Amino acid sequence: MNGTKVKNLLLYLAILVSVILLFRGSYRLFRLKQFSSDFQITQEAGRIHENLLTYCEKSINGLLDESLHSPENDSWFSTTVLLDENGKLKEGQIDNLSKRSTRVFVENNKRLLEEKVLINYYKKRQNIESDERHSDLNFFWYTGYQNQNLQIFHTQKLSSGYRLSSMNTAYFYSKMMVELFRSQPALGKTYVALLSDSFNVPLFQWGEGDVESKQFKEILRAPLAEPFNMWHLTVYSLNKNNDWISVFTHIASLIVSALLIVFTVFLLLTSRHRAIRQAERRVSFVNRVSHEFKTPLTNISLYSELSQMHLEKKDEKVTAYLGVIRSEVQRLSRMVNNVLGFGKSEKDKLELNASTLTWHSFYKEVKSLQPEQDVLTINYHLQTNSDEDEKVAIDKDALIQVVQNIVSNAQKYAAGGGRLDVDFFRAAESYCISFRDYGPGVKKSQLKHLFDPFFRAEHDGLEAVNGTGIGLSISREIARKHGGDLTVEAANEGPGLCFILCFRELPYESTHR
Amino acid sequence: MKKMITAFSMALFYSLFAQGALTVKSDLSQEQFYNGEKQTVYLKIEYTGIPVDQAVRAPLNLALVIDQSGSMSGEKIRRAREAAILAVRSLQAEDIVSVIAYDSTVEVIVPATKVRKKEQIISKINELQPKGSTALFAGVSQGAEEMRKFIEANRINRMILLSDGQANVGPSSPYVLGNLGAVLVEEGISVSTIGLGYGYNEDLMSQLAFKSDGGHYFVESAGQLVGVFEEELGMALKVVATDIRTKITCLNGLKPVRVLGRQGEISDNNIDVFIHQIYGDGKKSIVVEMELDPALSDGEPMVKIDTAHNSLSEEKEMNATETVASSWSESKSKAENTEVATVMVDVLRLLATEKNELALEMRDKGQVEKAKELLIQNQNYLSQGAVRYGAPSLAEEAAAQADDASNLEGEDWAAQRKKMKARQVESKIAK
Numbered sequence: 001m002n003g004t005k006v007k008n009l010l011l012y013l014a015i016l017v018s019v020i021l022l023f024r025g026s027y028r029l030f031r032l033k034q035f036s037s038d039f040q041i042t043q044e045a046g047r048i049h050e051n052l053l054t055y056c057e058k059s060i061n062g063l064l065d066e067s068l069h070s071p072e073n074d075s076w077f078s079t080t081v082l083l084d085e086n087g088k089l090k091e092g093q094i095d096n097l098s099k100r101s102t103r104v105f106v107e108n109n110k111r112l113l114e115e116k117v118l119i120n121y122y123k124k125r126q127n128i129e130s131d132e133r134h135s136d137l138n139f140f141w142y143t144g145y146q147n148q149n150l151q152i153f154h155t156q157k158l159s160s161g162y163r164l165s166s167m168n169t170a171y172f173y174s175k176m177m178v179e180l181f182r183s184q185p186a187l188g189k190t191y192v193a194l195l196s197d198s199f200n201v202p203l204f205q206w207g208e209g210d211v212e213s214k215q216f217k218e219i220l221r222a223p224l225a226e227p228f229n230m231w232h233l234t235v236y237s238l239n240k241n242n243d244w245i246s247v248f249t250h251i252a253s254l255i256v257s258a259l260l261i262v263f264t265v266f267l268l269l270t271s272r273h274r275a276i277r278q279a280e281r282r283v284s285f286v287n288r289v290s291h292e293f294k295t296p297l298t299n300i301s302l303y304s305e306l307s308q309m310h311l312e313k314k315d316e317k318v319t320a321y322l323g324v325i326r327s328e329v330q331r332l333s334r335m336v337n338n339v340l341g342f343g344k345s346e347k348d349k350l351e352l353n354a355s356t357l358t359w360h361s362f363y364k365e366v367k368s369l370q371p372e373q374d375v376l377t378i379n380y381h382l383q384t385n386s387d388e389d390e391k392v393a394i395d396k397d398a399l400i401q402v403v404q405n406i407v408s409n410a411q412k413y414a415a416g417g418g419r420l421d422v423d424f425f426r427a428a429e430s431y432c433i434s435f436r437d438y439g440p441g442v443k444k445s446q447l448k449h450l451f452d453p454f455f456r457a458e459h460d461g462l463e464a465v466n467g468t469g470i471g472l473s474i475s476r477e478i479a480r481k482h483g484g485d486l487t488v489e490a491a492n493e494g495p496g497l498c499f500i501l502c503f504r505e506l507p508y509e510s511t512h513r
Numbered sequence: 514m515k516k517m518i519t520a521f522s523m524a525l526f527y528s529l530f531a532q533g534a535l536t537v538k539s540d541l542s543q544e545q546f547y548n549g550e551k552q553t554v555y556l557k558i559e560y561t562g563i564p565v566d567q568a569v570r571a572p573l574n575l576a577l578v579i580d581q582s583g584s585m586s587g588e589k590i591r592r593a594r595e596a597a598i599l600a601v602r603s604l605q606a607e608d609i610v611s612v613i614a615y616d617s618t619v620e621v622i623v624p625a626t627k628v629r630k631k632e633q634i635i636s637k638i639n640e641l642q643p644k645g646s647t648a649l650f651a652g653v654s655q656g657a658e659e660m661r662k663f664i665e666a667n668r669i670n671r672m673i674l675l676s677d678g679q680a681n682v683g684p685s686s687p688y689v690l691g692n693l694g695a696v697l698v699e700e701g702i703s704v705s706t707i708g709l710g711y712g713y714n715e716d717l718m719s720q721l722a723f724k725s726d727g728g729h730y731f732v733e734s735a736g737q738l739v740g741v742f743e744e745e746l747g748m749a750l751k752v753v754a755t756d757i758r759t760k761i762t763c764l765n766g767l768k769p770v771r772v773l774g775r776q777g778e779i780s781d782n783n784i785d786v787f788i789h790q791i792y793g794d795g796k797k798s799i800v801v802e803m804e805l806d807p808a809l810s811d812g813e814p815m816v817k818i819d820t821a822h823n824s825l826s827e828e829k830e831m832n833a834t835e836t837v838a839s840s841w842s843e844s845k846s847k848a849e850n851t852e853v854a855t856v857m858v859d860v861l862r863l864l865a866t867e868k869n870e871l872a873l874e875m876r877d878k879g880q881v882e883k884a885k886e887l888l889i890q891n892q893n894y895l896s897q898g899a900v901r902y903g904a905p906s907l908a909e910e911a912a913a914q915a916d917d918a919s920n921l922e923g924e925d926w927a928a929q930r931k932k933m934k935a936r937q938v939e940s941k942i943a944k
Contacts, residue, residue: 075696149688170692173684174654181619181655192617202682204651205617208644 007271014264021257029250041190045219045235048185052193052206053233057225059179063172064141068154077154078168079105084161087116105166108146118142118164122155141227145198152227173203180204190238192216198230211236290336297336301329331397352395352481354506359390359431363424366403366433375415376437378407383425392431393505394482402475402486406435406499409471414439417496427502430484435499441490442497450488451476479503533831534754534824535791536561539816542860544851545842546814548807554767556801556816556837557856562753564793570750571825573608574663575600576625576656576672579641580709581614584678586643589709592735593675596742597638600673603746604628609668611659612638615652617645617682625659649676650683650690653704653721657697667825669790670702671727671749673742677709680717687716694724698789701755703727705745708935709735711927715934722938724776726789729938731931748792757788757822763803764817766810773800773863774941791822797942800859813838854902861898862910865891866940869914873933881921888918910940 067076082090089106112118125140139156152167180195187193187207194211195204202211209216216236223229308322334353357365360382367380403422410420417438425432442450451472472486479486482503491498542555577597581590597612604610605628612623612634622637656672664670679685694704705727706718715731722729728748730741761784763769769784771777777799778785786799805814815838824831842848868891875884895911898904913936920929 075699078692149686150684168692168696170684170689171696173650173689174657174693174696177619177651177654177683178658181651181658201685202646203684205646205648205682208617210617210646 008268011264011268011271015261015268018257018260018264022254022261025250025254025257029247029254041237042219045191045237048187048191048193049220049222049233049235051185052183052235053222053224055183056180056195056233057228059183060176060224060228063175063179064154066175067167067172068139075171076168077165080163080165081106082158082161082163083113083119087113087119087162089113090161109166112144118153118155119162122157122162143227143230145230148199150197177204192236194234194236196232196234203231209236209238215239293336294333297329297333301326301333304329334395334397335401352398352478352506354393355396356391356393357396359392359424359426362392362394362396362399362431365396366400366422366424369400369404369407375411376417377419379419379421381421381423383423394431394503395478395506398478399482399501399503402478402501403433405471405475406501410435410437410439413437414496416440429504430502431504432484432500432502435501436491436496437498438491438494438496441495444490447488447490451486475501482506533822533829534563534565534826535757535822535831536563537818537820537833537835539818539835539837540853540856541814541816541837541839542853542856543839543848544853545840545848546805546807547845547848548841548843549845551804551806553770554803554805554814555773555856555860556761556799556803557859558759558761558799558801558818558820559796559855560754560757560788560791560798561796562751562791562793564751565753565826567750569826571667571669571752573604573610573749574625574660574665574668574670575604575608575746575749576611576613576660578613578615578652578656578672578674580616580647580649580652580676580678581620581641581643582616582645582647582678583643584647584712589677589735590641590643592738593709594638594641596675596738597641598635599739600742600746601628601631601634601638603743604631609660609663610634611656613652613656613659614641615648615655616643617648619648619651619655621655621659625662646681647676647678648682649674649680649717650685650693653693657700657702660702661700664701666823669749669752669755669825670700672697672702672704673745674704674706674718674721675709675738676706676713676718678712679714685714685717687714687720690717691720691724694721694727698725698787701789703749703789705729705749707732707738707741707745708931709738711931713931715931719934719938723942726942728943729935731928731935733928748795751792751795752790752825753793754791754822754824755789757791757797757820759786759788759799760784760819761786761799761801762817762819764815765812766806766808767814767816768804768806768809770802770804773802773860774866775799777801798859800856800863807841813840815839854904858898858902858904858907861895861902861907862940865895865910865914866937868894869917869933870937872917873930873937876921876926876930885918885921888914888921892918 070076084090106113121142122140126137129137139154142153142155144151144153150169150173152169152172154165154167156163156165183206185193185206189208192205192207192209192211194202194206196202205211211218211234215238217239219235219237221232221234224231224233304322304326308319308326311319311322330353363380363382407420407422414420414437419438421434421436423434423436425434476486479501483505484501484503486499486501488497488499490496538559538561540557540559542557546552546554577600579593579597581593585593601610608628609625610623610628611621611625614620614622622641623634626634628634653672653674656674660670660672684690697704702725704721704725706722707730708715708718709732711733719729721727728745730745732738732741761769763782763784767782769779769782771779772784772786775786775788784801786801788797788799791797803816815836818835818837819832820835821830821832823829842851868887872884872887872891875887892911892914895907895914899907899911917929917933920926
């Protein structure tokens with residue numbers, strides 16, 4: 001029974017999990033439904049890209065401008081040197097280089113200075129500008145990398161020669177980060193934009209997500225304008241193919257969880273059914289068998305009577321034995337009839353056969369019963385405040401059947417208690433017997449179901465105990481026919497159950513049936 | 514304390530004077546110099562902060578820049594939140610705080626604000642959730658931007674940067690981060706860097722701290738974070754002087770060679786050294802290596818020291834001029850017997866730190882055996898110095914070299930490298 005309980009619990013759990021999965025899956029599917037088509041993605045990415053590109057260029061140009069127009073802030077430039085018309089360091093520049101940083105600059109940029117890279121670039125740019133735009137700007141920005149470190153130079157034409165300034169790139173970067181941070185485009189969770197340098201090192205990211213992961217797909221990539229044309233702005237979107245896959249996986253998981261629910265519910269229902277059917281089958285088997293018993297029992301009864309008559313005066317001993325056989329057979333027949341009657345759920349037909357005996361002799365008879373198993377010490381006790389010779393009309397056999405049923409239950413389920421107290425006492429008009437065991441007892445919630453047909457209480461580790469589950473319900477019926485009842489309650493102190501069987505004398509009709 | 518004591522004497526081989534928030538002690542490496550040959554001479558200028566009552570300390574402008582990248586999940590972010598909350602709780606109403614978190618992008622959790630509504634700030638800190646990559650540079654930049662809103666002469670401007678990983682979004686070379694530190698310290702901002710676990714880039718973090726005169730900490734497990742924040746904040750609150758500028762002029766046969774440990778500008782006979790801040794009861798030293806050529810001397814060897822600093826308690830600039838001179842000796846051995854231990858101990862420590870850095874470079878190039886050899890030499894050099902100058906601090910340094918030498922390989926190397934970096938920064942700028 002414990003096993004069934006665990007199994008049911010697991011099944012309930014499975015249903016719960018499946019339902020959660022189902023809801024989660026549906027929610028995700030609903031969310032995914034909102035993804036857009038290829039065309040829409042490209043269009044949206046294009047818009048984001050254009051906006052951010054414009055923003056980046058504007059910010060960077062703004063910073064470059066700012067660096068030239070804030071002379072009080074010497075954080076912008078790390079070094080400034082003067083060059084002659086030929087791009088050579090002017091006379092005395094190196095001697096006068098008092099600052100370590102300038103010396104370092106000249107050492108680090110030997111090639112740049114010797115090959116007149118900056119001057120040539122300046123001339124080239126000026127040609128282009130004056131040809132195409134007829135502008136005569138007298139300075140240009142130049143960017144490059146040395147040992148993967150960004151360098152930004154400002155070259156300005158002076159009346160004689162050039163002034164070359166090297167920007168403090170760390171300062172530029174930090175200012176740039178702050179500027180870029182000011183732009184917070186609404187990218188949702190679908191897009192990520194990335195500004196990256198010549199070595200593909202990401203410099204600044206807009207939007208959440210790891211673009212290195214497979215989730216993201218590059219949609220648009222373009223360089224910035226001069227002089228930062230070695231930097232790229234890339235827009236990524238959540239990978240759409242991936243989305244289709246996840247739509248399918250989601251639908252599949254939805255179907256699986258739905259099937260799981262149906263299957264577990266089915267299992268749960270069938271296991272219930274099976275238990276009930278099993279009990280019914282057991283009863284109908286008992287019924288059939290009992291029916292088969294009827295004819296032989298009648299024959300045994302008949303022939304033992306005949307034998308008794310035949311032997312009446314010849315052998316008293318044998319006659320007495322035959323008498324015992326007969327009465328036992330009759331008892332058995334009635335029991336069989338009772339079972340049959342119950343099986344047909346015609347409880348009214350419960351057949352009772354009254355005989356008159358003293359309360360005391362009933363006690364003695366019960367006490368002399370031999371229990372089927374010897375697993376319990378049974379302590380019988382009779383309250384002697386009543387008249388010993390008081391006679392009572394009851395169906396002795398039926399009541400003994402009840403007693404046996406209760407005792408046998410105690411042997412099955414409360415053997416661990418080691419002891420069963422059976423007290424005979426009078427309560428007003430009723431004759432009562434209480435059976436107090438010291439077993440594990442039964443949960444309160446199950447107590448009231450004990451008399452339900454086919455009900456079997458849960459007993460840890462007692463799955464193997466057999467029985468049909470109808471004994472107690474028949475017993476109660478017998479007690480009620482006797483104008484009494486069979487009740488059960490948890491023992492007052494300590495573990496165990498206490499059954500109380502009460503009965504009165506049978507009414508007239510029953511006595512003479 | 515404001516009264517300037519002008520001690521000037523040709524025969525004086527050391528000088529001690531107090532002004533503003535500091536006392537200054539200057540020594541040459543020997544009391545007498547041999548007049549027969551060229552030799553190396555060291556000058557040590559030691560500043561000591563005069564502590565002020567914490568109740569009237571200068572207000573703080575603090576930025577907490579916290580890594581909330583994916584790798585910070587679990588105990589790390591929990592402890593980081595706890596540490597940041599502790600920092601906020603220990604601030605006063607006149608202090609400024611800003612909280613910036615960075616992952617793939619930057620988030621200004623708390624814009625620079627006076628610490629009036631602590632609970633509001635704390636509840637925002639509690640929302641920090643780890644995700645994404647590590648945009649460290651953008652985080653620091655944004656932190657600085659928040660601080661710029663409140664930079665004033667009498668504030669202590671301090672950024673505390675916490676990171677546990679490689680800066681993988683934004684510039685990440687130690688060179689650029691060092692430059693950033695140099696730019697920030699010019700603006701008056703010190704960045705203290707706290708590296709958590711074994712995954713962060715100690716070169717980058719130590720450069721940033723070193724160049725901005727901040728502290729650099731290697732925290733092995735998240736459990737120690739709260740303690741380190743407490744220590745760092747305690748230091749920041751004790752700043753008594755900022756913007757300490759020292760100009761050293763070498764006279765009479767002395768010629769500057771280099772500044773040990775710190776950065777300095779050398780031009781002709783002048784050396785300029787900048788120290789961003791000095792803590793109450795804390796010492797910071799400048800050690801300069803010079804060459805003494807008796808042939809070029811027309812008097813006693815002598816250095817003139819001009820110092821200026823900003824005293825936070827008096828909210829004004831303090832200036833002083835001081836001279837340290839030494840006399841000539843005819844005997845080489847006699848001159849050498851006049852060595853000044855307090856100077857030599859620092860010289861030895863700084864020279865050993867240089868060798869330690871060299872050993873680390875060798876190890877990075879895979880020259881494990883050579884690095885080990887150098888470290889063991891270094892250890893011997895330091896232990897001999899410890900005996901000669903009676904300096905237990907040098908014995909400790911020697912032990913550290915031995916520890917480095919025995920952990921150049923294997924599993925412990927990653928942690929050891931971080932320990933080495935942290936110790937190098939401490940030796941150069943914190944002592």
